[in-house]
Amino acid sequence: METTLRGVGVSHGVAIGEVRHMGTAVLEPPAKQIPADAAPREQERARKAVEAVAADLMARGQLAGGEAQAVLEAQAMIAQDPELMSDVDRRITVGSSSERAVYDAFAAYRELLAGAGEYMAGRVADLDDVRNRIVARLLGVPMPGVPDSDEPYVLIARDLAPADTALLDPALVLGFITEEGGPTSHSAILARALGVPAIVALPGAGELPEGSVVAVDGSTGEVFVNPDADRRAELAKQAEERKAALAAATGPGATSDGHKVPLLANVGGPADVPAAVEAGAEGVGLFRTEFLFLDDSKSAPTEAAQVEAYRKVLEAFPEGRVVVRVLDAGADKPLEFLTPADEPNPALGVRGLRSLLKHPDVLRTQLTALSKAVAGLPVYLEVMAPMVADRIDAKDFADACREAGLNAKFGAMVEIPAAALRARSILQEVEFLSLGTNDLAQYTFAADREVGAVSRLQDPWQPALLDLVAMSADAAKAEGKSCGVCGEAASDPVLACVLTGLGITSLSMGAAAIPYVRATLAKHTLAQCERAAAAARAADSAEEARRAAQAVLSGE
Ligand code: PEP
Numbered sequence: 086m087e088t089t090l091r092g093v094g095v096s097h098g099v100a101i102g103e104v105r106h107m108g109t110a111v112l113e114p115p116a117k118q119i120p121a122d123a124a125p126r127e128q129e130r131a132r133k134a135v136e137a138v139a140a141d142l143m144a145r146g147q148l149a150g151g152e153a154q155a156v157l158e159a160q161a162m163i164a165q166d167p168e169l170m171s172d173v174d175r176r177i178t179v180g181s182s183s184e185r186a187v188y189d190a191f192a193a194y195r196e197l198l199a200g201a202g203e204y205m206a207g208r209v210a211d212l213d214d215v216r217n218r219i220v221a222r223l224l225g226v227p228m229p230g231v232p233d234s235d236e237p238y239v240l241i242a243r244d245l246a247p248a249d250t251a252l253l254d255p256a257l258v259l260g261f262i263t264e265e266g267g268p269t270s271h272s273a274i275l276a277r278a279l280g281v282p283a284i285v286a287l288p289g290a291g292e293l294p295e296g297s298v299v300a301v302d303g304s305t306g307e308v309f310v311n312p313d314a315d316r317r318a319e320l321a322k323q324a325e326e327r328k329a330a331l332a333a334a335t336g337p338g339a340t341s342d343g344h345k346v347p348l349l350a351n352v353g354g355p356a357d358v359p360a361a362v363e364a365g366a367e368g369v370g371l372f373r374t375e376f377l378f379l380d381d382s383k384s385a386p387t388e389a390a391q392v393e394a395y396r397k398v399l400e401a402f403p404e405g406r407v408v409v410r411v412l413d414a415g416a417d418k419p420l421e422f423l424t425p426a427d428e429p430n431p432a433l434g435v436r437g438l439r440s441l442l443k444h445p446d447v448l449r450t451q452l453t454a455l456s457k458a459v460a461g462l463p464v465y466l467e468v469m470a471p472m473v474a475d476r477i478d479a480k481d482f483a484d485a486c487r488e489a490g491l492n493a494k495f496g497a498m499v500e501i502p503a504a505a506l507r508a509r510s511i512l513q514e515v516e517f518l519s520l521g522t523n524d525l526a527q528y529t530f531a532a533d534r535e536v537g538a539v540s541r542l543q544d545p546w547q548p549a550l551l552d553l554v555a556m557s558a559d560a561a562k563a564e565g566k567s568c569g570v571c572g573e574a575a576s577d578p579v580l581a582c583v584l585t586g587l588g589i590t591s592l593s594m595g596a597a598a599i600p601y602v603r604a605t606l607a608k609h610t611l612a613q614c615e616r617a618a619a620a621a622r623a624a625d626s627a628e629e630a631r632r633a634a635q636a637v638l639s640g641e
């Protein structure tokens with residue numbers, strides 16, 4: 086019999102296939118004592134296993150490229166953390182086998198992370214993944230991870246580690262579902278980059294029987310278990326219609342009555358550019374430059390290395406617009422040389438622009454590199470700061486840009502509710518706003534974006550979030566300036582229409598979402614978008630807002 090489950094859709098499309106579960110067996114090696122003279126050999130084995138796993142993660146990163154590469158390289162660094170390694174050595178010296186020493190050292194580190202606050206929850210999955218890989222290698226058993234299968238399947242996991250998400254083969258993995266993870270977690274962002282339908286935060290996903298058939302609708306977040314013939318036919322028809330609509334819609338983003346809304350891409354570096362160009366992005370609306378810094382958290386890349394990376398992205402969009410965000414370190418993207426290690430709550434601490442203002446040399450190098458990279462190129466460069474709280478922040482950033490002689494527009498991201506509430510004041514200092522709805526939702530609802538349990542509050546359809554978007558767009562209009570959205574909200578085609586109706590002037594998203602947003606926007610007039618926006622804002626919940634907007638847009 087058909088049953089329906091509901092999670093949070095994070096990557097569009099429909100997939101029907103058999104369930105395969107991720108190999109998640111926790112390998113707990115026996116606690117046996119080794120003789121003292123075996124210690125050096127065991128230490129050597131541990132070191133070799135760590136090096137092999139780190140090399141494997143780096144190789145996977147190179148294969149995957151883009152944001153995935155930075156995440157995997159960060160994992161390789163966890164594996165080689167000198168403190169972890171010396172703990173492993175110490176445990177072997179007092180009689181542990183190498184596999185048990187690795188297991189226990191990671192467990193101790195895990196406890197440390199768990200005690201460091203809720204926000205670390207996302208990193209714990211990465212840590213467990215690295216541990217499992219090292220222990221599996223030492224025990225000589227197959228690596229945990231993506232199942233071995235020659236037939237395409239729907240992958241189910243508790244949470245997907247970036248190492249696995251990055252290597253999912255779209256030819257074999259029809260779609261994926263996770264029990265944990267929020268809509269703005271790293272896994273979700275990487276899934277969108279991959280372009281397979283995906284659903285996160287689906288309670289009970291782990292209990293779906295291996296081999297059972299499910300239909301996944303990544304747009305609505307619905308999973309139909311044992312879909313009947315009618316359901317399959319209906320989903321297949323919808324998928325065909327979507328495909329036809331996608332193929333029909335080309336060119337710049339606009340409503341059916343010609344109101345232009347440039348569709349831009351979110352990129353993490355030059356590796357993401359080909360997909361953006363292929364999807365017809367009109368430029369880049371968010372270049373997450375911190376991914377260039379995550380390679381080596383101990384120091385910033387040199388000015389020359391930065392110039393090279395920026396230039397590659399800027400060159401790809403002649404006559405287009407490229408919005409570069411200066412380094413957004415801290416919280417879930419800590420950098421050793423910038424981020425204080427002892428903050429009680431890093432998401433509320435010195436992150437984003439705050440950390441750059443404390444390290445003006447890092448900001449200056451980045452702005453100088455941008456200035457050199459853009460020289461002679463026919464691109465419209467815009468530079469923005471993450472986590473701007475008020476006019477003082479905005480002024481400090483604009484001053485730094487002017488001092489660096491940067492020939493670009495300067496902007497502020499609206500990620501903190503205070504910035505939306507006082508958007509007009511911030512616009513006295515900068516020329517544009519860009520809404521980071523992922524963090525804006527996190528701070529508006531006091532809901533950590535890495536924690537699946539609070540994903541209801543991370544839903545970008547929340548009317549309170551829409552109110553803050555409307556305030557920012559109104560302020561920009563009153564000041565004659567632009568206000569885009571570059572958070573994940575822009576990648577939901579129906580919500581993109583609502584954002585347009587609220588007065589948002591550009592939408593930036595992972596490249597895979599662009600054709601969907603373009604096609605949906607092209608089916609509706611600006612007046613319809615405005616009515617949908619008003620209906621969504623009049624709702625009392627995210628679900629009600631979504632339904633109300635959908636009803637207006639489908640003419641019900
Ligand atoms: C956001 O917060 O919405 C955003 C675009 O920035 P990031 O996801 O990189 O924090």
Ligand code: MG
Nearest residue numbers: 500521523524
């Ligand atoms: Mg952000």
